[in-house]
Amino acid sequence: MHDHCSERMSSSETRAASGLALVFAFRMLGMFMVLPVLATYGMDLAGATPALIGLAIGAYGLTQAFFQIPFGIISDRIGRRPVIYLGLILFALGSVLAAQSNTIWGVIAGRVLQGAGAISAAVIALLSDFTREQHRTKAMAIIGITIGLSFSAAMVIGPLLTRVSGLRGLFLTAGGMALLGIMIVAFIVPRSTSTLAHRESSLVRRALLPILKHPALLCLDLGICVLHAILMCSFVALPLALIEKAGLPKEQHWWVYLTALLISLFVMIPFINYSEKKRKIKRVFLSAIVTLMLIELFFWRFGDSLWTLVIGTIVFFTAFNLLEALLPSLVSKVSPAGSKGTAIGVYATSQFLGSALGGVMGGWISQHGGLSVVFLGSAGLAAFWLAFAVIMHEPPYVISIRLPLSPEAICEAGLVERLETVAGIVDAFVVAEEAAIYIKLDTELLDRATLEQLVNQSPVVRLA
Incomplete structure (x- = not known):
């Protein structure tokens, strides 16, 4: 049996996962700290009405939704880091615009610009570039837990921060967090040598x-x-x-x-x-x-x-x-x-x-x-x-697994059909240009080590 499933994450994998989790955390904090306070403090802004307060609360979602998929596709073309830097700069600019505004429309414009920095797809793709297959789920879990915790923290920090420094201080803090995110990507997250085409994390x-x-x-x-x-x-x-x-x-x-x-x-x-x-x-x-x-x-x-x-x-x-x-x-x-x-x-x-x-x-x-x-x-x-x-x-x-394929396995005509007859394998899909197979696996019925043997078991060996 292979023992690499029990291996620990390497230092570069840990640095990448924790660094990118922090980037997510700072951005989520900046986005959600506004949620518990805008309805109360926002009514002091010039031109504020309940309807416009609602628009300011949700405005970031429109641009975020619009740019989410395009930014992910662009990051496959020009690299993850330029897209992440651009997204964090847009977020910081939006935060400063909202901080400088005395009107509700200025805050809405700032929130729209904050949302335009839609970097989550690029961050997840960059994480995939760094992590080996068997540790990717763990790395994604670190990001998931961080997002949950930062949302919770934002609900508490938002009211405390606004109490001390008002909405202006809240938005400036959000902008500062975006700049901190840029520093983390530049100096803490290791440099990746390659961009991995990975269908579990890329669009x-x-x-x-x-x-x-x-x-x-x-x-x-x-x-x-x-x-x-x-x-x-x-x-x-x-x-x-x-x-x-x-x-x-x-x-x-x-x-x-x-x-x-x-x-x-x-x-x-x-x-x-x-x-x-x-x-x-x-x-x-x-x-x-x-x-x-x-x-x-x-x-x-x-x-x-x-x-x-x-x-x-x-x-x-x-x-x-x-x-x-x-x-x-x-x-x-x-x-x-x-x-x-x-x-x-x-x-x-x-x-x-x-x-x-x-x-x-x-x-x-x-x-x-x-x-x-x-x-x-x-x-x-x-x-x-x-x-x-x-x-x-x-x-x-089931869980999703991506396994590299040997040249013999790629050439095997009925590989997917053969695997789908095995108890525990729900779905399989070969991507020849990646020399990989994607599998949905029920781990109660089949373990990963046995699966790896099954996948790269050549037809010649089986006939013998």
Whole structure:
């Protein structure tokens, strides 16, 4: 048996994973620190209305969605680093523009420019260039955990920072974080010698149309779109509800978010373990959507005291964080072999579109119907999502693996057909120009070492 699966990540792999995770963290902090404070502090800006506050909250999503896939494709052509530098510079410029603005329109323009620095696809591709096959899942997990933690940190740091330095200080800090990201990519992330064509993390244009036609993936894309619409919609109303209905000064909101996030992170872990170990993802997934819908109705009907809003916020974040963790895992399970990178690209675009939609929708409802109706609108979004999610099948419990192929194996005529008869192999796809095969594998039925022997077992040896 091969023992390289148990090898540790090399120092350059660890440096690349931790450095790029920090780049993600700084950018996420800069993007989301605004979320809990814009509805409250933003009303002091010239020309501010609830509808325009909603637009400012969601505006980054429009440009992020628009540039996400093109920036990924460009990074394959001209290299990852130039695209990452450009994206971080755009983000910093947008932050400075928003910081210098005294009007709501200036902040909206700054948020639009922040979103134009859509670097996630290039960062993930750069990470793939550095990490060996057997460590890529681990490296991606480091990034995933960092994104989750930085979102949680942003919800607490945003109100604390704005309390001290106002919105101007908040946006300048976000710009500073983007510049720190540039320094990390320049000086900490090692230089890569080659750009790896890797279909698990890069976008492949030929795979785009099949992914856009894939019914199960479309349901998940719709799901992340609605989830982020509900998040943005809720944060048009929740900070204001804490002030107007619960009488909590905006300087003290940080402890509500800190309490809610810490409790929710502990509560969701057993659910994630149960969904994977017992193979009950669909049950947990649907329960979380129902919980999200019910908590929005709870906010609408009972969100008029501090303790109901705090309890509601804890339950909201538990359901939100659970769905935020389950959805990418489902995309990775459902996407065809060799198309995961493309599927994640479309999924990320859907997420940013949802952010834009939710901000605009929340602001518009708040202006025309009042705060509590925003929660009703969010509950309606969750009900709409539930109607689609109910028809979802239980996903295959598989992981994606890319293996190099020997010249003999590439030439073998019926390799894919042979492998797909093996118990545990759900899907296989050969890419001759990469001299590699992409496989969806159920690790309970087949381990990686046996799979490697099966893949590169030549027809001659088998006949002998």
